[in-house]
Amino acid sequence: MEKYDEFLLKRTCIKEGRKKEYDDYVEAKKAALKNIERYKKSYESGLKKLKETKFPPESSAYIDIKENMLRAKYALDRELSEKDFLRPNRSQDIKERIEQGKTFAKKLRALLPIDISLRFHATSIANTEKILKSRMISSSAYRYGGYHASTDSETEISVTNLASLERSIAFHADLYAYQKCLPAGCVFILRTKNKEDAALQFVGIITTQENITRVKKWMREYGYNEDFLYTYATFLEIVRETMLEAEFAEIEKELNKTLEHEIDPHYEPEGIDDMLDKIEENIICDTIVQMNIQNRR
Numbered sequence: 001m002e003k004y005d006e007f008l009l010k011r012t013c014i015k016e017g018r019k020k021e022y023d024d025y026v027e028a029k030k031a032a033l034k035n036i037e038r039y040k041k042s043y044e045s046g047l048k049k050l051k052e053t054k055f056p057p058e059s060s061a062y063i064d065i066k067e068n069m070l071r072a073k074y075a076l077d078r079e080l081s082e083k084d085f086l087r088p089n090r091s092q093d094i095k096e097r098i099e100q101g102k103t104f105a106k107k108l109r110a111l112l113p114i115d116i117s118l119r120f121h122a123t124s125i126a127n128t129e130k131i132l133k134s135r136m137i138s139s140s141a142y143r144y145g146g147y148h149a150s151t152d153s154e155t156e157i158s159v160t161n162l163a164s165l166e167r168s169i170a171f172h173a174d175l176y177a178y179q180k181c182l183p184a185g186c187v188f189i190l191r192t193k194n195k196e197d198a199a200l201q202f203v204g205i206i207t208t209q210e211n212i213t214r215v216k217k218w219m220r221e222y223g224y225n226e227d228f229l230y231t232y233a234t235f236l237e238i239v240r241e242t243m244l245e246a247e248f249a250e251i252e253k254e255l256n257k258t259l260e261h262e263i264d265p266h267y268e269p270e271g272i273d274d275m276l277d278k279i280e281e282n283i284i285c286d287t288i289v290q291m292n293i294q295n296r297r
Contacts, residue, residue, distance in 0.1 A: 013088050021088040028181035029086050036079045042072035081126035082182055089178050093210050097175040097184050100208070100232040105165035111239050112162060117192045119159040119200060122172035124185040125211060131188065132222045137200075159190060159200065175208075184208040186215065189235075204228035206235050 013022035046069030055062040112118070121137055131137055160168040169175060174185035189203040207215055209231050216226045230238065 009088070018088055018090070021090070025086060025088040025181045029083070031180075032079055032083045032086060036076065036083065039072050039076035039079060043069060043076050046070075046072055078126075082124070082180070085125055085183055086181050087183070089181055090210070093184075093208060094178050096208055096232075097178060101169060101173075101175040104232050104236070105162075105169060107236055108165065108239065109162055111236070111243055114162055116162060118203065119161060119190040119192060120165055120168055121159050121188040121190060122168045122185060123188070124172075124174050124177075125183045125207075125214075128186040128188075128205070128207075128215060129218050132218050132224065135222075137188065183210055186211065204230060204235075206230050206232055208232070 010022055013019060046065065049065050050062075050069055053062060053065055055065070057063075123131065123137075158168075158172075169187065172185065173187055174182060177184065184207065187206040189206060190200040191203050192200060205215060205219075205228065207229070212229065212231065215229055219226045219229060
């Protein structure tokens with residue numbers, strides 16, 4: 001950020017009564033620059049060692065040197081990408097993030113069948129742009145020559161289902177990254193085509209209100225329909241409305257069928273569980289699928 005822009009940012013924060021938030025941002029920026037310098041030195045040192053080592057590539061000593069170098073490269077890239085998103089916090093944003101971290105998954109499970117075909121991939125705001133641009137979700141092992149920042153192998157990506165959504169949001173959606181003066185991340189909504197096919201289809205993105213303008217810009221730039229971007233609250237509302245509409249439509253359909261079969265003593269209308277099974281594949285997903293994301297498993 002240019003000096004003049006920094007001056008305007010500081011003046012705006014002070015005017016809004018957010019001097020502490022601005023001071024925290026300045027400290028976070030200093031810490032980020034310090035980490036960048038440290039990881040850069042570590043990466044360059046590791047790269048030099050790797051080039052100069054006499055150990056064969058299959059040896060444990062060579063693998064250790066390479067692992068340390070890639071670890072530093074991963075940390076350096078993360079710090080560099082995060083630096084561009086540093087900004088002073090806002091209390092309303094923090095409040096929204098804490099609330100959604102506590103309640104979103106529970107509320108969503110109360111609305112949808114637990115075995116619905118939706119899957120979720122939570123990631124940082126910086127990685128969100130990279131995914132949209134590349135049209136691919138990939139593991140750290142795939143991006144960093146075998147270095148594992150998670151348990152995923154080079155041919156896997158981490159997704160979670162509705163039952164364990166809290167964990168994905170808590171660990172990967174950066175809802176608590178305000179402690180480093182960073183925006184929240186995003187949750188990619190995906191769906192499985194069928195039980196036999198490992199491919200995942202893109203459904204939409206969930207994020208906080210702060211990120212809406214930024215992520216919409218990326219979606220337009222990389223050829224996505226920006227209507228499929230939601231805040232946590234709007235996604236819950238859309239699911240709620242869709243489920244109600246689907247339920248009422250199916251109930252009305254069954255009532256009409258009941259009237260048609262009034263004279264048939266053996267006719268039994270379908271229960272609500274059967275209705276949900278039938279309409280599950282049409283809930284949200286089919287109307288907004290835009291992109292295939294391959295789970296290279």
